[in-house]
Amino acid sequence: MGRIVTLLNQKGGVGKTTVTLGLASAAAAAGHTVLVVDLDPQASSTWVLGIDPADVEVSSAEVLGKASPHDAIVETSWSARIHLLPASNRLQLREHGKPKRLRGALEQVAESYDAVLIDCPPSLGNLTTSGLTAADHAVIVVEPSALGLRGIAAVADLIDEVWDSHNADLDLAGIIVNKVPGVSGEADRRYDELARIVGKSAIWQPVIPHRVIVNQATAERRSIHAYGARSADVSIAFDQLWKKLRRKTRA
Ligand SMILES: Nc1ncnc2c1ncn2[C@@H]1O[C@H](COP(=O)(O)OP(=O)(O)OP(=O)(O)O)[C@@H](O)[C@H]1O
Ligand SMILES: [Mg+2]
Numbered sequence: 421m422g423r424i425v426t427l428l429n430q431k432g433g434v435g436k437t438t439v440t441l442g443l444a445s446a447a448a449a450a451g452h453t454v455l456v457v458d459l460d461p462q463a464s465s466t467w468v469l470g471i472d473p474a475d476v477e478v479s480s481a482e483v484l485g486k487a488s489p490h491d492a493i494v495e496t497s498w499s500a501r502i503h504l505l506p507a508s509n510r511l512q513l514r515e516h517g518k519p520k521r522l523r524g525a526l527e528q529v530a531e532s533y534d535a536v537l538i539d540c541p542p543s544l545g546n547l548t549t550s551g552l553t554a555a556d557h558a559v560i561v562v563e564p565s566a567l568g569l570r571g572i573a574a575v576a577d578l579i580d581e582v583w584d585s586h587n588a589d590l591d592l593a594g595i596i597v598n599k600v601p602g603v604s605g606e607a608d609r610r611y612d613e614l615a616r617i618v619g620k621s622a623i624w625q626p627v628i629p630h631r632v633i634v635n636q637a638t639a640e641r642r643s644i645h646a647y648g649a650r651s652a653d654v655s656i657a658f659d660q661l662w663k664k665l666r667r668k669t670r671a
Contacts, residue, residue, distance in 0.1 A: 422556030432542035479508035
């Protein structure tokens, strides 16, 4: 089916970046190579992967214009197996570009990687549309809260629109649930509600637990796998999710 995967949700802070980078880190730990594509003007993936967005000369913004992806992709300090197509705040100017442009660019490089993971901004505008148009698979990242579920219908509508207008081959791969508290009746109820809305089989297992170490890893700009036993339950969850994603990207 192809190896380009877009991770999205219109809601901010649910963990799109954390899940993108957790999957990249799991892929590298398994000996696979990935390209992370940062499509967010906030440039969180870029920053957490150790690169200052202000120093980026050729970013995804230029690749959405006319630049070659080869001129933009850089290595990261996390692993020789994780490359990055960095973001810059110039992405804000790309809210009106051609959605198919990114697809053409990523097709030139996708064969070099086991997966290309696109981290989207928290909006359903042109950048996320470009991400979906470029993708073989779409993964929605949600958190089990009332507000976390509210936006799902709008995300589904955008996917519908992209199917119709730009990318009829897009596979809605499923939903990754992040920030799941250890014990919470409210989170359990929201999880059940999500399962009713999207169907149980659309929700990927395992879910990712809410852990302070995840927040610490983001702040310290390190991969979740770098914390050994302290983050084992989270890194094992990402390892399992990566295995599932890899089956899809190889199919
Ligand atoms: N499972 C988790 N446990 C604890 N903290 C988490 C978890 N997942 C994400 N976080 C924290 O929540 C914050 C938001 O996560 P992240 O940046 O990945 O969300 P996002 O959806 O990419 O946000 P944005 O919409 O701004 O791009 C970060 O500080 C991150 O470390
Ligand atoms: Mg993000």
